[in-house]
Amino acid sequence: MGAQLRVYRRRIRSTKSMAKITRAMELIATTRITKAQRAAEAAGPYAREITRAVSAVAQRVSEHPLLTEAENPVRAAILVITSDKGQAGAYTANAVKEAESLAALLREQGKEVLLYVVGRKGVGYFRFRDRAMEQTWEGITERPSYADAKAIGEALMGRFAQDSATEGGVDEIHIVATEFVSMLTQRAESHRALPLEVEEVDKAELEKEQGGPLPLYDFEPSAEEALDQLLPQYVTNRIYFALLESAASQWASRRNAMKAATDNAEELVKTLTRQANQARQAEITNEISEIVGGADALAAASAGSE
Amino acid sequence: MAVSKKLFVEIVSPERELWAGEGDMVIAKTIDGEMGVQPGHVPVLALLAPGAVVRVVGGRENGEVRVAAHGGFMSVAGGDRVSILAETAELAEDIDVERARTALSEAEAGQISPDDAEGLARAARARSRLQAAGEKV
Numbered sequence: 001m002g003a004q005l006r007v008y009r010r011r012i013r014s015t016k017s018m019a020k021i022t023r024a025m026e027l028i029a030t031t032r033i034t035k036a037q038r039a040a041e042a043a044g045p046y047a048r049e050i051t052r053a054v055s056a057v058a059q060r061v062s063e064h065p066l067l068t069e070a071e072n073p074v075r076a077a078i079l080v081i082t083s084d085k086g087q088a089g090a091y092t093a094n095a096v097k098e099a100e101s102l103a104a105l106l107r108e109q110g111k112e113v114l115l116y117v118v119g120r121k122g123v124g125y126f127r128f129r130d131r132a133m134e135q136t137w138e139g140i141t142e143r144p145s146y147a148d149a150k151a152i153g154e155a156l157m158g159r160f161a162q163d164s165a166t167e168g169g170v171d172e173i174h175i176v177a178t179e180f181v182s183m184l185t186q187r188a189e190s191h192r193a194l195p196l197e198v199e200e201v202d203k204a205e206l207e208k209e210q211g212g213p214l215p216l217y218d219f220e221p222s223a224e225e226a227l228d229q230l231l232p233q234y235v236t237n238r239i240y241f242a243l244l245e246s247a248a249s250q251w252a253s254r255r256n257a258m259k260a261a262t263d264n265a266e267e268l269v270k271t272l273t274r275q276a277n278q279a280r281q282a283e284i285t286n287e288i289s290e291i292v293g294g295a296d297a298l299a300a301a302s303a304g305s306e
Numbered sequence: 307m308a309v310s311k312k313l314f315v316e317i318v319s320p321e322r323e324l325w326a327g328e329g330d331m332v333i334a335k336t337i338d339g340e341m342g343v344q345p346g347h348v349p350v351l352a353l354l355a356p357g358a359v360v361r362v363v364g365g366r367e368n369g370e371v372r373v374a375a376h377g378g379f380m381s382v383a384g385g386d387r388v389s390i391l392a393e394t395a396e397l398a399e400d401i402d403v404e405r406a407r408t409a410l411s412e413a414e415a416g417q418i419s420p421d422d423a424e425g426l427a428r429a430a431r432a433r434s435r436l437q438a439a440g441e442k443v
Binding site for chain 1: 316318319320321322323336337338341348349350351352353377379381383389391393
């Protein structure tokens with residue numbers, strides 16, 4: 001067998017085994033998307049209820065440290081949610097890009113930017129570029145739990161509670177997460193988590209749902225204390241939701257990347273098989289012409305000697 | 307608005323909905339003390355005491371639904387809709403009594419100082435789990 005043909009065959013074999021791996025990863029990602037989506041759905045009732053409760057209290061009390069904007073913001077924190085593992089297409093790259101443009105914008109406004117990073121890939125990105133990170137979390141992006149969200153929330157809210165002038169606290173907290181638009185589209189988006197803008201449940205919709213105007217709640221023990229407990233829970237819930245959505249996006253993005261990789265590998269196998277066939281044909285043709293040439297030469301030699 | 311005879315109760319934790327169904331009365335320990343909610347109650351939003359036990363009387367054919375809830379609140383709306391939200395919540399039948407007991411004795415053996423919020427919360431959580439499971443504490 002010719003050397004060229006052997007090389008082709010080897011490449012076909014390795015490409016085929018690579019396609020098998022990427023196909024398996026694609027299948028795993030597909031099942032994980034459904035799981036991640038189900039987790040996000042299961043978290044829905046709590047998110048809805050807490051939003052409703054916070055809107056109800058916020059109508060009554062509007063004074064709270066988590067709601068007040070600083071007059072002269074000097075420092076802002078960005079929480080970036082990336083992935084722990086690669087092979088997820090542009091998932092991490094997009095989140096990081098969004099975070100970078102947000103950071104540039106904040107710096108333009110004269111604020112110092114602090115980074116909080118979730119996910120090994122994001123940590124690696126910033127570490128490689130020698131960028132200081134305040135705090136990092138790794139190994140939680142694939143299946144985020146509420147406890148993880150709580151730990152992140154406590155770190156961020158603790159920083160927020162500090163005074164920005166004397167203790168180095170932050171005045172704003174932004175979250176960069178990847179929104180799950182559809183199976184094929186995921187978009188990295190940033191939004192401000194603190195100071196809080198309560199996303200109010202649509203009033204008309206609520207009223208329709210409850211069959212009457214919004215009730216005027218009584219608060220036990222008081223509206224202020226209720227807000228004190230509700231707001232941190234609300235913020236934690238927002239973070240939890242961002243983590244869940246990012247997890248779903250991450251798997252969707254990984255599935256797309258792996259599907260593309262499998263398709264490419266199969267295409268490559270097709271091309272390589274054609275080239276290998278051509279090489280084999282060329283080899284056979286070459287052998288035939290050598291034999292014919294040899295026979296001719298022999299015939300010519302014996303004719304000449306007679 | 308006509309007052310219906312049953313309460314619609316939802317018990318949710320951040321990760322999932324634990325239980326939803328109808329009941330005759332909800333009894334919960336709030337920061338201010340025990341509070342009972344029957345159909346037709348005024349809208350109220352009450353913070354639950356740390357390590358509270360929430361009971362839904364008549365939630366099942368024979369008896370009540372008990373939940374150990376920690377760090378949450380109860381909201382009553384529309385006279386017959388009760389939602390209980392807790393950062394950690396466990397149904398009585400899902401509670402591992404042995405584990406809760408060990409957790410409690412560990413927390414108590416660790417000599418909790420009054421300003422150790424984490425230790426106190428852990429003890430309160432364990433206690434409420436045991437209470438919800440119907441054990442004596």
